[in-house]
Amino acid sequence: MILFALRAQSKLEFLRFLRNGRALFFTLLVPIGYYLIFSYGFGNTHALQLHFGIAMAGFGTSGVSLGTLGSRLAQERQLGWLRLRQTTPLSPLAYFAAKVLATFSMAGMTIICVLTVALLEGLRVDNYWALVASALILWCGSLPFIALAFVIGSWTDAETGYIVSIGVYLVLGYLGGLLQPLQLMPGVLQDVARFLPSAHYLLLALRPLQAASSGSALEDVLLLLGYTVLFTALAIWSYRRSATAGR
Template identity: 35%
Template sequence: MNTTYLSLEIKRILRSPQFTIFTIGMPVVMYLLFGAIFGDYVLDSGLHSSTQTMIGMAAYGASGGALFTGTRVAQERTDGWQRQLRLTPMRGPGYLAVKVASAMAVALPVLVVIFLVGFLRGEPLTAAEWGRQLVLLWAATLPFAVLGLAIGLFGKGDTVGAVTGALMMPLGMLGGLWIPLEILPGWMSAVAHFMPTYWLRRVGLDPLTHTSGTWVAAVVLAGWLVVPALIVVRRFRLDTARL
């Protein structure tokens, strides 16, 4: 992996006003809003509703940040950047690895900021729980980074942003990231199981509720990682073969 290119890519993303406003700012505002609406009552799982909302918004922000990396990939395809790759020492796998790594790097500060807000708000987690949930959620964001890359390789620079934004709404709402599933209609809980964001949420919540089955969420997310990864490799090979 070209670390110089990776460093430049991360700096370019972090300096973007859109990153600060939409990727970090919106989940924080939604956490504070929904946390105030649903109060601090204890759910059947034994977890405070505000804590569950914090985990959901952290997952929403991190997955959204990873997905939106695809918009940059689409723009680079439109601008002919992949043609330039053939004139540089960096090859396709290195380019793809940098894009996934930059998406993961974008997801981390989103989690840190939302967890910091939750800490200041007084969420009842121990130091070990804060650290564990941060690591687990960050690792579980990887499938969304690859999925965003797949979207970027199929779309165009002027449309991928809108498509990704439209995709994040059902992923957040139906995946149970916005509102605790315990207070939603039963059919929404059933639909949630088909959303990768539901399993990302499970990775963040199961250890806190002492619920067994986190491994199931890990297996499902692994499937959401492998399938888009195969699509990415295939699509990238077809793109470069046409250049």
């Protein structure tokens, strides 16, 4: 019964993503458009084309969480949707799990679409298994952004949730090297990027293709796991506090 309800809710959440024009804009059209602009305007070398292909797939994937999920959670919380859910057989845990599964599904679709466009536009890859590994890293590595979206959803309301989500999305995208290679950024911004999840997310995804510019895979994994644990703990604390205050 629980698994059936979880599957039904996950399907519903995924369909809501597909019907949301704003979500599709930020998760598909924007990264694909940026890739075409960057690859034709600046990506005149194989290394830059490879970087922009992975970076735009990561940018779209993080947008699934930060550009869509965070603001939607804030809106649903303000409307009392979570309290209403408590009167249904679907537990709060299953409700949140369904959102995570739907976000993962949308992230996977985004990665496939962006990388497919990149390959069709002439991106050359010596080892396609390495590209598959990078895609899987992008997919699994989106966890800290999903957790961060839950934090944003628990701290903001419907009016500010969208603004905060998009703001965080763009700041992490730029400072993390998703919109511009880290090695081309000023030194002070490179120092800031060392502590951002988006930077290590990109570097880790580039490593199977031997295109990472610095650091180590272990450092990337540990930092991403640390942010995932931190954001998850903050989200759980915030929602429990909100539920207690609403009683």
